[in-house]
Amino acid sequence: MDYHDLLARLGEGSAHPGGFSATLQLLDSLSLPAGAHILEVGCGTGRTACHLAHLGYRVTAIDLHRHMLDKAVRRARKERVDVRFIQADAAALPLPDHQVDVVFIESVTIFTPWRKTIAEYARVLKPGGLLVDREMVLSGRKTELMSRRLRQFYGIRTLATAGAWKKRLRGCGFSRVQVKEHSRTMGKWGVDHDPLREMDMNWLEDKRMQRMSRTNDRLLLKYGKRLGYAVFTARAPVGSGSE
């Protein structure tokens, strides 16, 4: 069992810094164009994807984890919204080039091979389309041991400062790269009440799960002060192979 299995079993609806209230605030501030086609990458149990569908957007949502997606599909059914869910890897998106107006991501890119993944975001976005990505960032000193532990436990493949992420996005052809929100601490995470949360109750007694919960607490205590988060917005390349 890995960290994402744990999140899936817990049915966490907003497993990103700031939780669902931060998502709502961000969406308010973005004023996305009405009816836009939004791809949510790494949708987890689908809370944000369903909310976007409620707002009238056309939503495609992908995640690598089958159990997350099953919960997302059931959530959409209960909420009576239409979301196209696909099990897929962020680094190999199952969409044709230049399909979507917005790629929306909440705490996912850090778990992926970022070069491939950001190139995929650029590929599926229409020229000039909007990328919105909320990610954990490095706000203090990084050591080899810290990177190894966070990689082993959470599966985090890249820990970088907000400045380094901006460079990465520019390097992949994105323009107007902005840091919309930046916190040098992780703050409160996932505190919102999710009325449709589906927790696998039988797993609460599972010894591995309890051990993982304790490891999570220990790692956050030890390294939490060196981690923050940022929300990046950027515009997809224009005129690079678009039809």
Ligand SMILES: C[S@@+](CC[C@H](N)C(=O)[O-])C[C@H]1O[C@@H](n2cnc3c(N)ncnc32)[C@H](O)[C@@H]1O
């Ligand atoms: C921290 S959770 C965030 C989930 C959701 N965005 C949210 O905020 O609640 C990370 C999510 O990314 C998914 N994920 C991790 N690596 C992925 C990849 N390579 N491709 C697609 N999804 C991935 C996990 O399955 C998990 O649902």
